[in-house]
Amino acid sequence: MREFISVEEARNIVLEQVTPLPVERVPLAEALGRRLAEAVVSRDDIPPFPNAAMDGYAVRLADVQQVPATLRVVADVGAGQLPPESIPPGACIRIMTGAPVPAWAEAVVPVEWTEAGANGTVRILQAPAANENIRPAGQDVRAGERFFEVGQRITPPAVAMLATLGVAEVPVFRRPRVAIVATGDELIDAGQPLTPGHIRDSAGPGLAAQARWLGAEVIGPQRVPDDRAALEQAVEQALEADVLVFSGGVSVGLYDLVRQVLDGRGTRWLFWKIRQRPGKPMAFGLLAGKPVFGLPGNPVSSALCFDQYVAPALRRMQGQQEVLRPRFSAVLEAPTPKKAGLHFYTRGVARPGSDGRLLVRDTGPQGSNLYHSMVRANCLIHLPEALEEAPAGLEVEIEWLPWTLEP
Structure with missing residues (x-):
């Protein structure tokens, strides 16, 4: 098992272990948001007559x-x-x-x-x-024309065009099933009043929402105490999924039992710890041939690791060709904390400047327990590990958070 590796190494290791899922055919009305598993060739001229x-x-x-x-x-x-x-x-x-x-x-x-x-x-x-x-006949599409390619996302206009082409059942990649397991004696339900020593579970609902946003089917989320028997049962249920995601319990603390239980099941760990902040103590491996992600327990760390490592894997499993979001240049409006030797994922707010360039600033305190830094952000600011400081005026790369681009 490799330890304390770079962001790029970690992502490459994850993506090497996943391939598109099997093909299924679904009614056109259920195909929205899915990825085509076969190219679509028009049988007819569209329109079919002048x-x-x-x-x-x-x-x-x-x-x-x-x-x-x-x-x-x-x-x-x-x-x-x-x-x-x-x-x-x-x-x-x-x-x-x-x-x-x-x-x-x-x-x-x-x-x-x-x-x-x-x-x-x-x-x-x-x-x-x-x-x-x-x-004229064929002004829109000619008979024999290859119109849709493998991996293309089925958008509302694509649904209309598939109907025009006479595709009533659409070949798509199967949705991945993702098991979400949040661990810790301190976690309670969202509807419960806070009591000394407890916090409401945000990782389970949040990670499940991220998985569903990407089109996955979610098993759980389960919330499991720091108890070996309960964890054994949770792992057994999670093995029904294609991907296993655990939040918390993968470090080396006295109560970090997830790692121990998964080791006992024969998990082959491929890496542990990434040179990044937040989310350094992340683990990744294979159990029964299925990807296993051990995410940190802090909610921001967990959400960011899911976004940067689990999400690309789920995209690939659904047939998407480009699984990483594009990055854009922006200029820091104000200095933001940075430590050399770690890739910082700084939660940011970007806006267009008067000269047409993007300006960006952080959302304030960036602690891995401060979820407001995610809620207020519309992008992630990438500060590479070689960078020692991030002063105002520095040109950086950002990627838009996907949920901020939707209406």
Whole structure:
């Protein structure tokens, strides 16, 4: 087992151990937010036939070379109706947006370019160009076109396009099942009054929420006291999941029993401790071939380790190609604490400056027990381990926290 490794080494070790989960097919109505497991090729031209782009009149160009021109209206055609296959010279049809344009029609004259005539006629006041206001077949997608790629996220527009392409059942990667286990005698339910020596459990609900945000199914969260028998039972239940996440109990303290129980189960630990703040005492290994994350007990440390290590693993398991969030340059508005030798994940608030550059400041005290530093943040400020101090004016990298980008 490797100890006290860099952020990059830790992330690489985690990602080397995870692969996309098996494929399942779900109804289109249940596919939102999932990742495609197969490329989607269009079977049809979209639209499948030429159709009117505007309400108006389908005409031959020879009949409207000289305007104004009076034409006889021989049919009305709406969307979903079929037009006549032929009409006599000097005639036209009234056509609605989306209705099929017949082969003989060479343009659609918008209704705004016309005025009603007598005895079922219409006066054309302006001549159209060839194919004007006609949407050709295949204008959107051509038959045989590879439209969606493996790993693409199914967004609301993608749902609409999949429906257009006739995909009623969507091949997606299975959602990962994540077991969340929060440990400690000091933890009580959110609804209980505080008593001496106890704190309300925030790690369990918070980590479960982070997992669900990423599309995972959550087993638990379980809250387990520092009791070997209870932990043994929790581990047994957690093995039903694809990923096991423990909060607390993975250090070397007298009551840090999670590590001992997992060792007894045959866990193969790949690393322990990362050169970062917060979240240094994190552990990662494999139990029965399943990733096991031992996160620190402090709530901010736990949440950040989940965000930086568990979340990329869950993205990969769901078929996402790029599992790390992009980073952006920003300038520190004020100095923020930094210690050399550790990668600092400083919770920050970024905003655009008057010159177009991003400005960022920390959210205040950055203790790993101070959850307000997460709630008030819209980004993480990355301060690499080689950096000795972080003065005002320093150019840094930030990544937006995903939940701050949603409405």
